[in-house]
Amino acid sequence: MSRASTLSPPPMRLWLAIRLSGNNDNNGHPTKNNIDSTIEKKLMVLCDALYQFTPHLQMYISQYTREHGVLLEISRSLTLFGGITTLLDLIHKQLHAKNVTDHYYHALAHTAQAAWLCSFLEHADNIIQHIEQPINHHNAEQLRYFFRDRLQQLPVTCLEEFPHEITVLEQTGFISLGDVIQQIQASGLRSFSKRFGNEFSQYLSDMLDISPDMQQPGLFSAPVPLFHPEIRFIERVDLEFPVTQLDLLQPGLRLLLQKLSYHLQQRQHQCQMIEWHLISIYQEREIIRVHCDTPQQQGHLLLDLSLIQFEQYAFRFAVDQMELYCPFTSPVQAQTCPLDFSQQSPNPKTTQDFTLTTAKLKARLGNSAIYKISYKDDHLPELSNDIISYQKTAWQVLPALQQQALRPKWLFAIPQTIGQTPAGLNWRGQLQLLAGPERIHTHWWDTPVARDYFMAQRHDGLRLWIFKDLQQQCWFVQGVFC
Amino acid sequence: MNQQLPTNLEQLLQRGDIWRGTKAFFQDNNGQDTGHPELNNCLVHHGWPRACLIEINQQELGQGEWLLLAPALRNNTEGLQILINPPALPFAQGFLQAGLNLDQILIVNAPAKNDFLAAFVEIARAKACSHLLAWQPQQALNYTEIRKCVLASNEGSGIYWLLRHSRTTPQSSPAHLRLRTQIYAEYLEVLITKQKGGEQSLLNKPLELSLPREWMGYLPHADLDNYPDNIPHIHPQKPVRSSGKITNNISRLRSR
Known part of the structure; x- marks a missing residue:
């Protein structure tokens, strides 16, 4: 058989499973989510270290036992690295050099599931001498039989993802995977499909690399997933001399942001957060984080937001080096825009323009400093005035009753007390009642409120919206007509 | 400024902001109708001048600010109307009765003077902002700071009102147009105290604007x-x- 080109698809796949030993590094009583995120981080580091050997990497975390590891499809890398023995040696050295993990189990098989299960076998690493020859001669059938034989030694309890199925299989008399494989060879996968459902039979067919009906190697095998390593942006500038003034830092800020923009454009990515690391000559370090509402690809807004933060920053030391770090990016295509068919939707150009302005204002004044008002259907005036985010749409349908009522333009969030003198009501001057009363009696279901509202006129002509609280028998100003 | 420098006197006089004694040069295309015909007649641009700072002096809140400004806001259907440091909460029901679009109105709170100036400059330069109503912060603005607002207004294309206390009326201000408003039982009094390019005879003459029928x-x-x-x-x-x-x-x- 002639040797296949490294570019052509391999005649068979060869998976290497690297299973990390135990999860003893979880101190205390961490939650399930915490454990998962810790494991994911560890596996991500492992993937980064193994990415140089193959781009086909898959992380695996068992839902039930929390066993975890990485699966590598290495058939395309064998020629490049000079055979299976050399490749495994290099991987072993790499894992130790990077100090990724102290101890791990590894196993080879023709499918990812089979490789993972084989990693539980004892002396899994002594098989290389048996498979090197068939691999070099691309004898796929021989390899498949070899791996199937090894799988037969495993007990059915190794199918840990299917606890219910394991119980039933054991009750039925299936002890090892060999019994399962014999059953499949005798009567196909249909019996398993009928008894345990498609998910389990699909798992078996994937593990053994047979099609569900024909018991033949899958004609249309699923594509092998590609691993995309996280590409973090870290750039540094060394200043000519230590500085404590923002003006002198600005050229460096601009240069680094230009590089970030170029980096993002090249990869069609965008970011929402950057970190400025200011470093002194004694290696002291200050971190300034800049966040923005919307993902950015260009550096203009990030520069403006950074300058706002730097203006408020008191330099603790003279800055000798400056680093720009962008830990998280997202693809540009991942943006979603809501469909808005309403006629009142704002002009997108002006909205985009104002997005930059609001981002700067929020960086300076805080998120709650910019808002809108909206009408809310409530009889109590202060509750009918709803403060909403500036990005939301205001409710503007006023009931007919409210349309005809006298309503001021200004509203005091907290009504102000009116003094009662023998001469009458007094709020920065004598008041005279003009129009009213309009009784509002509401919220009887929680805190009852009963008020009589009037339009009153002060001695200088100012018209006020006042009410008498019928429960407290006190007068308050709540609004100003103007 | 991308305007070409004038080469002769006639070109120089084309500028609207040059004082020409009692005769005013009217530029009709740069104003927005105030909604008050008697006020329009007194203004150089027959309306609120665009890209200029307009200062309104008031004794306290409620001195007819919305009566004066609401018609211009109501007639504008595009662009944002931004309120910086409003002295009280705008009442949604009152605004809807006045025909204002709540989706166009944004409120910005910037109580510190530096923040106020930064917010004013940013917003005035934003193309999305068509009208800006800014109430000066607790710490009063000085001439230089108002000048910053004037320069920012000149860079924009909207209408920019700065509302200050009436005790600042005697102080000098670089604003393009200055008004003082006072509400009375029967009418709203508007006094133009300064207008660049305007007739001197119109200054300090009280205008009486009618109040709503209701x-x-x-x-x-x-x-x-x-x-x-x-x-x-x-x-x-x-x-x-x-x-x-x-x-x-x-x-x-x-x-x-």
């Missing part, structure tokens, strides 16, 4: 019983009569 025609409650039915009411519009008795009851007034 505010008028009420007698004080205390006096209702003192007026016999046959005495004509002193206010411009008669209060509603109900079965021969004078009343200010709102439920009756709604039917008008």
Whole structure:
């Protein structure tokens, strides 16, 4: 058989499973989510270290036992690295050099599931001498039989993802995977499909690399997933001399942001957060984080937001080096825009323009400093005035009753007390009642409120919206007509 | 500024902001109708000048600011109308009754002076902002700081109002147009105290703008019983009569 080109698809796949030993590094009583995120981080580091050997990497975390590891499809890398023995040696050295993990189990098989299960076998690493020859001669059938034989030694309890199925299989008399494989060879996968459902039979067919009906190697095998390593942006500038003034830092800020923009454009990515690391000559370090509402690809807004933060920053030391770090990016295509068919939707150009302005204002004044008002259907005036985010749409349908009522333009969030003198009501001057009363009696279901509202006129002509609280028998100003 | 430098006197006089004694040069294309014809007649641009700072001096809140400005805001359907440091909460019901679009109105709180200036400059330069109403912060602005607002306004294309206390009226201000408003029982008084390129004779002449009809025609409650039915009411519009008795009851007034 002639040797296949490294570019052509391999005649068979060869998976290497690297299973990390135990999860003893979880101190205390961490939650399930915490454990998962810790494991994911560890596996991500492992993937980064193994990415140089193959781009086909898959992380695996068992839902039930929390066993975890990485699966590598290495058939395309064998020629490049000079055979299976050399490749495994290099991987072993790499894992130790990077100090990724102290101890791990590894196993080879023709499918990812089979490789993972084989990693539980004892002396899994002594098989290389048996498979090197068939691999070099691309004898796929021989390899498949070899791996199937090894799988037969495993007990059915190794199918840990299917606890219910394991119980039933054991009750039925299936002890090892060999019994399962014999059953499949005798009567196909249909019996398993009928008894345990498609998910389990699909798992078996994937593990053994047979099609569900024909018991033949899958004609249309699923594509092998590609691993995309996280590409973090870290750039540094060394200043000519230590500085404590923002003006002198600005050229460096601009240069680094230009590089970030170029980096993002090249990869069609965008970011929402950057970190400025200011470093002194004694290696002291200050971190300034800049966040923005919307993902950015260009550096203009990030520069403006950074300058706002730097203006408020008191330099603790003279800055000798400056680093720009962008830990998280997202693809540009991942943006979603809501469909808005309403006629009142704002002009997108002006909205985009104002997005930059609001981002700067929020960086300076805080998120709650910019808002809108909206009408809310409530009889109590202060509750009918709803403060909403500036990005939301205001409710503007006023009931007919409210349309005809006298309503001021200004509203005091907290009504102000009116003094009662023998001469009458007094709020920065004598008041005279003009129009009213309009009784509002509401919220009887929680805190009852009963008020009589009037339009009153002060001695200088100012018209006020006042009410008498019928429960407290006190007068308050709540609004100003103007 | 991308304007070409004038080469002769005639070109120089084309500028709208040059004082020309009693004669004013009118640029009709740079103003937005105020909604008050008598006020339009007194303004150089026959309306609120665009890309200029307009200063309004008031004794306190409620001195007719919304009566004065609401028509211009109502007639503008594009662009954002931004309020910086409003002295109280705008009441949604009152705004909707006045025909204002709540989706166009944004409120920004910037109580510190530096923040106020930064916010004013940013917003005035934003193309999305068509109208800006800014109430000066607790710490009063000085001439230089107002000048910054003027320069930012010149870079924009909207209408920019700065509302300050009336005690600052005697102080010098670089604003393009200065007004003072005072509300009375029967009318809103508007006084133009400064106008670049405007006629001097129009300055400090009080203009009386009428108040909304729904505010008028009420007698004080205390006096209702003192007026016999046959005495004509002193206010411009008669209060509603109900079965021969004078009343200010709102439920009756709604039917008008």
